[in-house]
Amino acid sequence: MKKKTLSALSPLSLSLVLVLAACSGGEDAAESSEADEVEVAGSDIEDATELTFWTFAGTHATFFANAADRWNEENPDNPIQLTAETYPFDQMHNNLLMALQSGSGAPDLADIELAKFSNFLRGDVQLEPLNDLIEPELDGFMEERLNIYAKDGNYYGAPTHLGASVVYYNTEIMDQAGVDIDSIETWDDYVEAGQTVVEATGKPMTTIADNWYGIWPYVVQKGSDFFDENGELTLDNEENIETLQFIDDLVNEYEIAELAPGGGYHSEEFYGFMNDGGQASLVIPMFYMKDFTTYMPDLEGKIQIRPMPTWSDSDIQTVTMGGTGTSVISQSENTDLAKEFLYFAKMSKEGNIQLWKELGFDPPRWDVWEDEEMREDNVYYQYFHDDIFDILLGIRDNVGGIQINEYTPDVLTEIDTNIMHNVLREQNQTPEEALKQSADTIRQKIGN
Amino acid sequence: MRKNNTLAKWIANSAFILIAFIALFPLLSLIISSFRPSSELMRNGISFSINWSELSLRNYIHIFTDSPSYWQWYGNSLIISTLTIVLSLFFSSMVGYALAVYKFRGRNLLFLFVLVIIMIPFEILMLPLYQLMINLNVINTYTGVMLPLIVAPIAVFFFRQYAMGLPTELMDSARIDGCTEYGIFFRIMAPLMLPSFSAMAILQGLNSWNNFLWPLLVIRSNDLFTLPIGLATLLTPYGNNYDTLIAGSVMTIIPIIILFIFFQRYFVAGLASGSVKG
């Protein structure tokens, strides 16, 4: 008898378990979504419009939360409640792609990193054009930066910084070697100075990252790029081969450069190496100031910023590199408000000044570079020197922009995995062979 | 003979001490390192030489006082893992058992299906599954995280292999005693399969506890993050948070170790009263 009941009940109890499980999950989720662990701004305001922002950088989440607080002060009639979620880098981009692909689940605003951005410009673009906000004030922006996040004349991303590539010289080492950094004007001078440094101090003049930071700035500065204006792949053109040859020579011929410890400039191994005075100079965009102040406290007062040395056949003095664009997602129910807020936070003059004051980034709007608020003393001026923006103003007309298209991520992947590794580390391919091989792989993909 | 035996014991025991050391060493070194300043650790790696003066409880004080999210991730992982274990074992033990002891139409086909599911890389199912979860409206819920794990083909496979070793005579005598087919399973065979249940509980628990890619996709808000995702958010090149990462990693492992050591008594008891005795 007992056994009978059991047998009859088992399929039933089974479905019960299923139902119960389904319920409990849903409820828990609803209850706990009110927890206050994330960066939420404006949660105490009634009737505030809810906006969600995804990012991969905790500092950006804080930046936007602060901006939302300021917005709510200035717009009491149109308050917002901003929830800023920080995800791991890769996952944030993947989740966003998935959400756009499937048509639901995306936030209102999202940070998209340069190397990933063109993934989001394929098919029917799911991001809102920002032209109506940008175009009236286009003159104030460094256009080279805006173009990175643009397609077919539409601007889809609000830049976080100009990201002007510069050289950070460790003056302690340069002085020890007796080299005057202001005498370094061309890359030939740089090589010569490097040889003096290596001889005098035994330390490398610089280190080269295994990734695209180790080639892209130099290529663009030479007036070339991985794609031309028509979107044709130029990865293996003459200038690029020459440039990679030059990088290769820095490491393997002149032996004034080494490969960056940890493989890149954003690894802890590298921070430690640099902080201990491991190399005399570093070529990287302005945004790296924040890394210096955060991870390399011992170098305070010893670092001088200068424009990149120039190539003899090009007058480009700096190149905009790296950087994140913030986009408004078309799925959002409040695209207009999201755009207004984004303008307020990152594209207005005030927003640009905050980018410098809070994050230490070189604002993409050059028309604030001379603003008094920008010149107020802060940790960056103390760590480096006072004339940072005067240097930028001096090279403003010679900024190289980069060409981005939908195959850029493929090119960057080839550089990160094959080209730099085979040419610089393994030395089993010449620059020409490596670039040609990678270009063929990508052409095959484009051809399809 | 006896001398020979003592020698063998010596060799076997010292071999195991060495193996246990190798197995535990990475974790021990992580534990020791968790008392070191974390950014220094990321720069130079884990080292044999310990500078005793630099050890401090700073990292732990940090996660206990400054990282409320960390404990929330912890709770989420616990709840999700527990529910996953219960549900997946319930389903898969029945299937494995049926595949092993009954002859029925489609049995081989079903077994083949089970094997095929094991072979399907989860990554290719991600997008279709994700869309399914949206349609079921379980994005950003525990249910959404657990659903795909409930189909546990490896557990089915294991239960089948295990149940094949069960004495079938027991079934016949149970039938004569008036047991129903379900009664036979729940009252007689399932208890005999206890060791396999313990093993699979541990395995499913692990899968769920350490599940990374899927929850990452389904979970949207920080307060529903599971531990691995939460820890991964601390590992970005943009604003590193190694203080929580290293100490947090240690805290991830220690409680399950305690749980496992506790659970193992039952596991061993289950093994001892294994099916052969019945």
Added chain:
Amino acid sequence: MSGLDVNKSNNPSTLAPAKRENKMLRFLNSKKVAPYIFVFPFILSFSVLTLYPTIQAFIMSFQRILPGQVEFIGLQNYQRIFNQTFYKALANSTIFMLLTVLILVTVPIILAILLDSRLVKFKTFFRSALFIPALTSIVVAGVIFRLVFSESDQAIANQIVGFFGFDPIRWQFTAWSGMFLMVMMASWRWMGVNVLYFLAGLQNIPKELYESAEIDGANIYQRFTNVTLPFLKPIIIFVTTISIIGGFRVFEESYVIWQGTSPGNIGLTLVGMLYQQGIQQNDMGFGAAIGVILLILIFVVSIIYLLLTGAFKRGDE
């Protein structure tokens, strides 16, 4: 059949009033129906959560999928697959699979037999010690391995290398050491689990068999091949099969060491390529095609293995 007859004769006395219900119950309880009820929930969840998405993935492999634009492109995705990068990934996955199968099947059998014997003391401790790495999340394992195998000459691995008089190794940058790291990590994490599988299997061997074998004068080796191995066979098949499959599916080990892109693709695996192309680079149709190829590969290899070992036959029926 005898069971059913017994039911027939017993039941009317106990359940006389509810005759229709009884019939229903008897139907549900018949030996023919019961297995279907046992497997029903699984079939249901499997159809919804695996079969349906798999079919979708197959369809996707013939499509170019962009937001708002999905079109069938025939075999183009498949035609593109077979290039240098794919062969590299195939080679890495295959080598990883072979090494892990070799290590994770043979070593655990030996350890389990020793742990089951009277030779070893502190069995509980050793068993736990072996199993504990499996409790470590892959993320944490990645952190540990990166710290132990850091390129700095002060990190443990390089200290050991230095002790033997070699130059420090940049573990994450050369092909052999990259593979070594992945295999090490997998072996470290899964060794204890497989030992548990075999230990559970060993409990099924009647102790009398060993005794009678010993009386018959069988030595250790003969007892191993004639008693232990035949009884362990189902478990060995199980562990080998999941190791083959798991080996081909390797991804996380590589991911936590290199975060997606490894220098010279030394850590690129098939699933890694699927992830990189399909998800990171938003080429989901192409990713799905890689997945289908991978599926066929795994399927063929493991079915061959299972056929060779006779796993589809119900051994003693």
